[in-house]
Amino acid sequence: MDTSLKEAVYLSLIMPSQHLSSVCPLDCPDRCTLDVTVEDGRVTLIDAAEGNPVTRGFICSKVRKFGQRLYGKERLLRPMKRVGAKGEGRFEPISWDEAIATIAGRFRSITAEHGAEAILPFYYGGSNGMISQDATDQRLFRRLGASRLLPTVCAAATGAAAEALYGDMPGIDFPDFAEARLIVIWGANPARSNIHLIPYLKEAKSRGARLILIDPRRTLGDNLVDLHLPIYPGTDLVLALAIIRWLDEQGFADRSFVEAHTTGYEALLERAREYTLERAAAISRLPADRIETLARWYAESEPALIRCGWGLERNRNGESAVAAVLALPAVAGKFGVRGGGYAMTSGSALKYDAEKVIGVPEAGTRAINMSQLGRVLTEPLDPPVKALFVYNCNPLVTMPDENRVERGLRRDDLFTVVSEQVMTDTALFADILLPATTFLEHTEVSASYGTYGINLAEPVIEPVGEARPNNVMFSMLGRALGYNGGEFEESTQQLARRVLTAIGAPVSGDLTLDRLKSVVRIEFDFPGATPVQFETVKPGTPDARVHLFPEALGELLYRYQDDPGEEAFPLALISPATSKTISSTLGEFNLKDAALEIHPRDAKSRGLSDGDWVRVHNRLGAVEVRAEISDRMCPGVVNLPKGIWRRSTRNGSVGTSLVPDTLTPSAGGACFNDARVQVSRAATSSAS
Numbered sequence: 001m002d003t004s005l006k007e008a009v010y011l012s013l014i015m016p017s018q019h020l021s022s023v024c025p026l027d028c029p030d031r032c033t034l035d036v037t038v039e040d041g042r043v044t045l046i047d048a049a050e051g052n053p054v055t056r057g058f059i060c061s062k063v064r065k066f067g068q069r070l071y072g073k074e075r076l077l078r079p080m081k082r083v084g085a086k087g088e089g090r091f092e093p094i095s096w097d098e099a100i101a102t103i104a105g106r107f108r109s110i111t112a113e114h115g116a117e118a119i120l121p122f123y124y125g126g127s128n129g130m131i132s133q134d135a136t137d138q139r140l141f142r143r144l145g146a147s148r149l150l151p152t153v154c155a156a157a158t159g160a161a162a163e164a165l166y167g168d169m170p171g172i173d174f175p176d177f178a179e180a181r182l183i184v185i186w187g188a189n190p191a192r193s194n195i196h197l198i199p200y201l202k203e204a205k206s207r208g209a210r211l212i213l214i215d216p217r218r219t220l221g222d223n224l225v226d227l228h229l230p231i232y233p234g235t236d237l238v239l240a241l242a243i244i245r246w247l248d249e250q251g252f253a254d255r256s257f258v259e260a261h262t263t264g265y266e267a268l269l270e271r272a273r274e275y276t277l278e279r280a281a282a283i284s285r286l287p288a289d290r291i292e293t294l295a296r297w298y299a300e301s302e303p304a305l306i307r308c309g310w311g312l313e314r315n316r317n318g319e320s321a322v323a324a325v326l327a328l329p330a331v332a333g334k335f336g337v338r339g340g341g342y343a344m345t346s347g348s349a350l351k352y353d354a355e356k357v358i359g360v361p362e363a364g365t366r367a368i369n370m371s372q373l374g375r376v377l378t379e380p381l382d383p384p385v386k387a388l389f390v391y392n393c394n395p396l397v398t399m400p401d402e403n404r405v406e407r408g409l410r411r412d413d414l415f416t417v418v419s420e421q422v423m424t425d426t427a428l429f430a431d432i433l434l435p436a437t438t439f440l441e442h443t444e445v446s447a448s449y450g451t452y453g454i455n456l457a458e459p460v461i462e463p464v465g466e467a468r469p470n471n472v473m474f475s476m477l478g479r480a481l482g483y484n485g486g487e488f489e490e491s492t493q494q495l496a497r498r499v500l501t502a503i504g505a506p507v508s509g510d511l512t513l514d515r516l517k518s519v520v521r522i523e524f525d526f527p528g529a530t531p532v533q534f535e536t537v538k539p540g541t542p543d544a545r546v547h548l549f550p551e552a553l554g555e556l557l558y559r560y561q562d563d564p565g566e567e568a569f570p571l572a573l574i575s576p577a578t579s580k581t582i583s584s585t586l587g588e589f590n591l592k593d594a595a596l597e598i599h600p601r602d603a604k605s606r607g608l609s610d611g612d613w614v615r616v617h618n619r620l621g622a623v624e625v626r627a628e629i630s631d632r633m634c635p636g637v638v639n640l641p642k643g644i645w646r647r648s649t650r651n652g653s654v655g656t657s658l659v660p661d662t663l664t665p666s667a668g669g670a671c672f673n674d675a676r677v678q679v680s681r682a683a684t685s686s687a688s
């Protein structure tokens with residue numbers, strides 16, 4: 001035996017490798033349970049846990065590589081303070097005590113001068129759990145009286161529409177996709193953003209189901225898709241209204257269901273009557289006969305299921321489009337059978353009362369829409385935002401109008417704290433940087449928005465470097481600010497127990513920490529295993545009816561807002577999820593060179609060949625990447641991946657630099673896919 005082998009054998013004797021359970025917390029509907037191999041205190045392998053009915057023995061390649069993030073060169077290991085210019089990335093290590101004392105001192109002086117609303121917490125998904133967000137953080141910011149944040153960057157429009165029509169009715173679960181005879185995948189991309197649905201789609205197909213894809217791109221293979229409608233972005237509303245009109249005219253509307261279980265049908269129909277198939281075809285740039293086939297198949301199939309994704313909400317017609325799509329199963333009477341109805345989010349089955357955990361009353365302070373961060377930081381406000389505390393978020397590259405966000409972050413008079421796992425593009429602009437733990441190093445309780453269950457992830461290793469969990473960090477800050485009510489003394493285990501008591505979910509038996517520790521995941525328990533809409537689960541609206549014309553969605557409900565395009569910027573830019581990152585998480589090494597996907601016709605008319613450097617631009621900004629010519633794209637539409645980091649493009653600007661900060665009319669959601677651009681050949685070297 002050579003020495004290294006001897007050493008390895010010796011080490012495996014004193015420190016055998018361990019298999020530990022965990023749960024992926026990323027912003028993904030699947031919420032896989034994981035088997036993590038830990039050797040010598042280090043994570044060496046991350047794989048699927050056995051026996052999970054959803055994970056089914058495989059996970060995505062992104063999370064398999066999470067170890068690279070844990071120990072990678074971007075990992076933040078110590079608190080730091082800025083010593084260079086903002087954005088330059090020159091920092092000097094400091095102690096946690098100094099970092100916390102500095103933040104507390106600045107918060108005090110800013111509050112004395114401008115009032116506490118000058119402090120803005122800024123967060124979104126992050127670790128997607130109930131311990132790392134909406135817990136200790138809110139205790140602190142409410143005690144301070146800081147500005148509140150409206151979490152609108154994603155799912156604001158879908159959430160508002162689903163809530164207004166159906167209250168909290170749960171959607172169809174993955175396994176029941178196999179029961180459907182017709183599956184409509186509408187503005188969702190399961191091959192990338194929800195991979196554990198794919199086996200069920202295949203199963204349905206093998207049982208003879210038809211599948212319709214409504215997406216500007218052909219994102220699923222021809223073996224799965226029977227009919228593709230390459231819709232022009234932002235026009236789903238007119239498509240859905242035209243189908244409703246057609247169903248009604250052709251006698252396919254289920255009048256008895258509508259009468260017994262809905263309100264507002266006539267008002268909906270009045271708006272729908274404006275759209276013949278031909279008119280909808282002209283607006284959505286689809287052949288009218290294909291729309292008719294869609295409508296006919298939908299009318300005639302039983303069970304028929306609509307999987308509504310998030311692609312159709314990210315534009316000025318967001319909530320109306322989602323509402324019209326979700327109205328379809330009610331109009332056509334598709335409920336009451338397993339595999340019939342709609343699937344969007346499972347989150348509604350979770351009745352979680354965060355207030356019980358936070359325990360500090362809402363201060364009633366001003367609310368700031370996160371999707372307009374750039375505007376908020378650069379326009380006169382009273383009081384101005386003087387301190388920004390970023391955690392669970394990478395806003396410089398993920399919020400609309402990147403260049404304006406950057407101008408805001410560069411402000412000399414803005415005090416920025418960033419709590420992060422890695423040196424993100426946003427972290428480079430911090431005055432104080434705080435190293436955060438990952439899900440492999442902290443405790444997290446989470447549900448999921450695609451599957452039905454409650455999960456517990458416990459640390460599988462010690463924190464790397466001096467990284468700390470959010471709840472520990474916010475408690476330190478709370479104590480430094482002198483809040484002595486006990487809410488910043490709670491241990492993580494106590495907090496986890498409190499979180500569990502605030503969950504009302506259909507779980508048989510007690511939902512206790514000890515039970516979760518032994519099983520990691522507890523599946524929800526519906527009568528008959530999975531929810532059947534209008535059988536075992538009903539609308540959560542006050543009258544238990546479907547509100548087809550809900551007032552909550554505002555005056556513009558079902559009124560199509562025209563395309564924002566103009567002659568100089570004729571192409572619609574979309575930026576959907578890719579297999580490489582989850583939003584911008586893992587973008588540091590997974591998405592080195594981004595490309596612009598463009599249809600051959602649009603490339604040809606601009607004299608572009610595959611691999612050419614192109615400049616994608618509009619009045620807000622410009623992005624230089626290579627062209628990837630693809631006939632999977634719909635003509636007139638181009639695609640830059642969501643979540644790229646600045647290093648992934650030649651001029652250091654990402655797709656959000658082209659996105660206006662306009663909002664959907666009633667939910668105030670971000671309109672990423674309302675970006676309209678021109679594409680031209682780029683100069684041989686970068687012109688940043």
Ligand SMILES: Nc1nc2c(c(=O)[nH]1)N[C@H]1C(S)=C(S)[C@@H](COP(=O)(O)OP(=O)(O)OC[C@H]3O[C@@H](n4cnc5c(=O)[nH]c(N)nc54)[C@H](O)[C@@H]3O)O[C@H]1N2
Pocket residue numbers: 027028029154155186187188189190192193194214215216217219231232233234235236308309310311312313315574575576577578579580581582583584642643673
């Ligand atoms: N691998 C991976 N998985 C992810 C994510 C990720 O970044 N990477 N992100 C997670 C998050 S945060 C979310 S919110 C979900 C999102 O999951 P999805 O619902 O899949 O959302 P998107 O990727 O935004 O868009 C879905 C599809 O809508 C299409 N689309 C764009 N505009 C329109 C339109 O106007 N109408 C129609 N009908 N289709 C349109 C896009 O081409 C895309 O194929 O995925 C989650 N899962």
Ligand SMILES: Nc1nc2c(c(=O)[nH]1)N[C@H]1C(S)=C(S)[C@@H](COP(=O)(O)OP(=O)(O)OC[C@H]3O[C@@H](n4cnc5c(=O)[nH]c(N)nc54)[C@H](O)[C@@H]3O)O[C@H]1N2
Pocket residue numbers: 027123124125126127128132153154314391392393394395397398399419420421422424436437438470575576582583584585641642643655656672
């Ligand atoms: N161009 C374009 N951009 C988009 C979209 C689009 O359609 N087009 N869609 C948007 C969508 S759907 C979403 S959901 C948003 C998401 O945008 P963000 O909310 O910015 O999400 P991420 O990019 O995943 O960044 C989350 C960050 O939180 C950090 N983090 C994770 N866990 C913890 C923790 O426990 N503590 C702390 N302190 N930090 C943690 C991670 O390291 C990561 O850097 O992006 C949006 N951006």
Ligand code: SF4
Pocket residue numbers: 024025026028029030031032059060061062063195582
């Ligand atoms: S990102 Fe999604 S598919 Fe990948 S491991 Fe996490 S839950 Fe599973």
Ligand SMILES: [Mo]
Pocket residue numbers: 027154155
């Ligand atoms: Mo999202």
